[in-house]
Amino acid sequence: MSTPDGEEPVSDRSWVLSEVRRKTIAEIVLQEGTVSTANLSRRLQVSEMTIRRDLKKLEELGILKRTFGGAIATGRSEDVAISQRAVQNREKKEAIARACAALVQPGEILLMDAGTTMAACAAALPEESGILVVTNGIMVVNSLLNKTGIQVYVLGGTLELAPQLITGISVIEKLRSLHADKAFITSSAMGEDGSISDANIHQSEIKRYMMQAASQKILAIDSSKIGHHSLNRFAHISDFDILVVDDQITPEHLARLGREAKRIIVAPVSSAAPPTSLAKRSPEAAEPGSASRRMPL
Structure with a gap:
């Protein structure tokens, strides 16, 4: 039939x-x-x-x-080996990480996605800031091991060895009960139409729930991933309050995304200049630390 x-x-x-x-x-x-x-x-x-x-x-x-x-x-949607991803576009990821760290306020609760870009962001966080990081990313946890001034809450579930992250219904159920000030999300690819997609099916769903649980949603992605598509679409650029990208992004991509993004922060890779903000902060952005009293861990 x-x-x-x-x-x-x-x-x-x-x-x-x-x-x-x-x-x-x-x-x-x-x-x-x-x-x-x-x-x-x-x-x-x-x-x-x-x-x-x-x-x-x-x-x-x-x-x-x-x-x-x-x-x-094609190589675009693959969960590339961690050892390979860790060295790919390292300078871009470090520039993005510095720009993301500058967005964090003392006492905030942060939801952090998994992956090498998020690991770089975690490593750049100021230690004596009294922040709490909630994550399912093993590399993020490893980046925070020696930062004694940062509290870390690891979402429990099933360990996926290759991408080094924790998945499962227990992760999603916990995210449903949480509220954070900011969610830092990354992805495998971003289309020129602003669609955001990722190679890992399970993590794509977790990203959605992280976004739902946060007052402010921040996408951190290096310019090499723009103009491509991966297996699982989980969001659109307009769903985020801020896009953080390195300054190697092409003028054409920046112009296209600028029509959809609420705010874009362009992080300089090769200089000590401060990041450039191309749009005003969304009026819906939450006050720093506003979620700290609402999150039952």
């Missing part, structure tokens, strides 16, 4: 699981680098025609590139 879009069902499940199947295909391709249509057909128990349609859709999203008889990873 065919589905409404002409696809064959996966076992006895409904055609509505086609999105789940495509995410599974993307994860396989990204993990293995290359895969054949016939192999995917056998593993997912659907026809090769269905697989070819899925691959076409994923190629349109920029997640993979179709080849004769299969597909290869």
Whole structure:
């Protein structure tokens, strides 16, 4: 029996699981680098025609590139090894980190995303500030180990070794009960249309809940990730109060994003000059420390 879009069902499940199947295909391709249509057909128990349609859709999203008889990873949506990501665009991440640290006020509660950019932001935080950092990122925790003046709350759940983060329903349930002054979020990619996406399915959902739990939402992303798309879209640039980006961003990208972003802070990479703010602070921004009495840990 065919589905409404002409696809064959996966076992006895409904055609509505086609999105789940495509995410599974993307994860396989990204993990293995290359895969054949016939192999995917056998593993997912659907026809090769269905697989070819899925691959076409994923190629349109920029997640993979179709080849004769299969597909290869593009490298844009992959959860790249931590050791490799830690050295990629290091100067840009450090510039962004300094600009993010300058936004933090004493006594604030911060929600911090996982990843190498967030690890750099954590390392730049002022130690004697009385702030509390809530995170599910192992690299963020490691950056704060020697900062005795900063309190750290680690969200508990299932450890994902490769991206070094903690996921699971327990993380989401805890975030539902919290309120923070600021949420610092990063991502794998930002489209020219302002769409924000990430390679990790589970972390994308956690990012959404972090954003919901904070009075002020700050996106920290280096310029090399702009103009690309990753597997899981979780937000739009207009959902954030502030975008922090390095000064290697192209004028064209800056102009396009400037039409959507509430405020952009451009962090200088190669000089000691202060960051440049291209828009006024959102009037909805919360007062510093306003969440400190409302967050049950």
